[in-house]
Amino acid sequence: MTLEIFCPFWGDPDLLFETVASVRAQRNDDWRLIVIDDCYPDETVAGRFAAIEDDRITYVRNEKNLGITENYREAIRRATTPYIAILGCDDLLHPNYVDVVTRTIAEAPGADVIQPGVIVIDEHGTTVTPLVDRVKQGMLAPKSDGRSVMLTGPDMATSLIRGDWLYWPSLVFRTQTLQRIDFREGLPIIQDLALLMDIAFDGGSLAFTPEVAFSYRRHGASASQKTIMDGRRFRDERAYYRTARTLALAKGWKKTARVAAVRLMSRLHAVTELPGVIRHGNSTALKSTLAHIFAG
Numbered sequence: 001m002t003l004e005i006f007c008p009f010w011g012d013p014d015l016l017f018e019t020v021a022s023v024r025a026q027r028n029d030d031w032r033l034i035v036i037d038d039c040y041p042d043e044t045v046a047g048r049f050a051a052i053e054d055d056r057i058t059y060v061r062n063e064k065n066l067g068i069t070e071n072y073r074e075a076i077r078r079a080t081t082p083y084i085a086i087l088g089c090d091d092l093l094h095p096n097y098v099d100v101v102t103r104t105i106a107e108a109p110g111a112d113v114i115q116p117g118v119i120v121i122d123e124h125g126t127t128v129t130p131l132v133d134r135v136k137q138g139m140l141a142p143k144s145d146g147r148s149v150m151l152t153g154p155d156m157a158t159s160l161i162r163g164d165w166l167y168w169p170s171l172v173f174r175t176q177t178l179q180r181i182d183f184r185e186g187l188p189i190i191q192d193l194a195l196l197m198d199i200a201f202d203g204g205s206l207a208f209t210p211e212v213a214f215s216y217r218r219h220g221a222s223a224s225q226k227t228i229m230d231g232r233r234f235r236d237e238r239a240y241y242r243t244a245r246t247l248a249l250a251k252g253w254k255k256t257a258r259v260a261a262v263r264l265m266s267r268l269h270a271v272t273e274l275p276g277v278i279r280h281g282n283s284t285a286l287k288s289t290l291a292h293i294f295a296g
Contacts, residue, residue: 001105003098003172004084006075007035008068013045015090015217018125023087024054028098034078035089037061038071069183069191079175083114088169092121092215100213101172104148111150112204113196114172117212123219130218131272140165140265141208148209154253157200160193161244161256163265166206168192170214177204189227189236194243201247228273229280231288237266238292267293 005023009016016035023033037045039062049059066074075086083105087093100116108114120133140163142149151159160166181202184194200206227233241263248257270292277289 001030001083001102002081003031003102004079004081005031005033005087005093006078006084007033007087007089008038008071008075009035009045009089010038010040010068010071011089013040013042013048016045017048019087019089019091019093020052020057022092022094024057025095026093026098027095028102029056030102031098032056032058032081034058034060034075036071036074036078038067039065069188072183076175076178079178082175083172084175084178085172086169088217090217091169092125092217094213094215096211097213100209100211104207104209105172107148108150108205108207110205111207112174112177112199113166113206115166115206115208116170116172116214117210118167118170118214118216119212120218121215123217125215125217127215128218132269133218135163135265136165139163144208144210146210148207150205150207152205153200153203154248154251154256156204156206157197157244157248157253158256158259160196160200161241161248161260161263164190164193164196166192166196167214167216170216177202187236187240189233190240194240197244197247201251228289229277229282229285231282231285234270234288234292238263238295241266261296 007019020033023031033056035049037060046059046061049057062074072086097116101114104114105111120128120130122128142151142159177199181195181198183191187194241260245257245260248260270289274289277285
């Protein structure tokens with residue numbers, strides 16, 4: 001089964017080509033890579049791709065800047081295989097990635113989403129274990145004896161709304177699912193969680209295999225961190241948890257609704273960020289963070 005790997009690009013070209021090299025290093029060569037350049041202002045990128053002699057790689061440049069969500073949609077529109085990955089332009093596949101995800105698909109042919117095992121690296125490529133990832137991998141991810149774990153419908157929704165333990169760029173999706181279920185508008189910071197929850201609410205399923213096959217790059221000054229410091233992150237997150245509770249109640253998923261209402265891990269995340277928000281000195285961010293911790 002050919003796996004199409006899309007790579008929406010806006011960022012550091014050198015990191016992008018490290019990503020490309022990690023795709024080319026796959027032990028299983030049944031893949032295609034499509035890089036979608038969202039008008040990044042570096043004219044050397046196209047030339048560097050032209051110098052790569054590999055007909056499995058396609059480089060395209062959008063006519064105008066679409067933004068991150070619309071560039072994801074562009075990837076989905078271009079998809080031609082049953083399953084696709086939408087890779088971050090600075091993350092790294094391990095040489096076993098295609099093998100791991102295709103084996104998991106064969107073991108769980110009904111899965112809409114596949115999550116392989118992940119390690120975290122910093123902007124320099126060094127393996128790191130920040131608190132958020134220790135919580136994700138040690139407390140929130142399903143326990144496994146080495147075999148794949150399948151979560152469906154309410155179990156998937158409850159697991160993710162308790163705390164999003166997935167790593168979006170590492171995921172493989174059933175293409176038809178992404179073509180049927182679109183990103184929600186107005187949630188740029190947590191659009192990945194909202195989409196995954198909508199897949200769960202639609203009766204979809206998630207297969208998790210603990211075999212490590214991906215390096216997720218966590219930057220010290222990420223876009224997510226910036227939105228915490230200006231107040232948007234927790235404002236949007238709080239609004240989405242209310243939406244998730246309403247959707248769960250409508251389906252009769254009482255446990256999911258209860259977890260969404262309590263949002264314990266989300267509140268604890270705000271607690272850990274509070275000292276930095278105070279030091280940053282943005283009153284809007286401080287009010288948003290405190291509301292996230294204490295509001296119902």
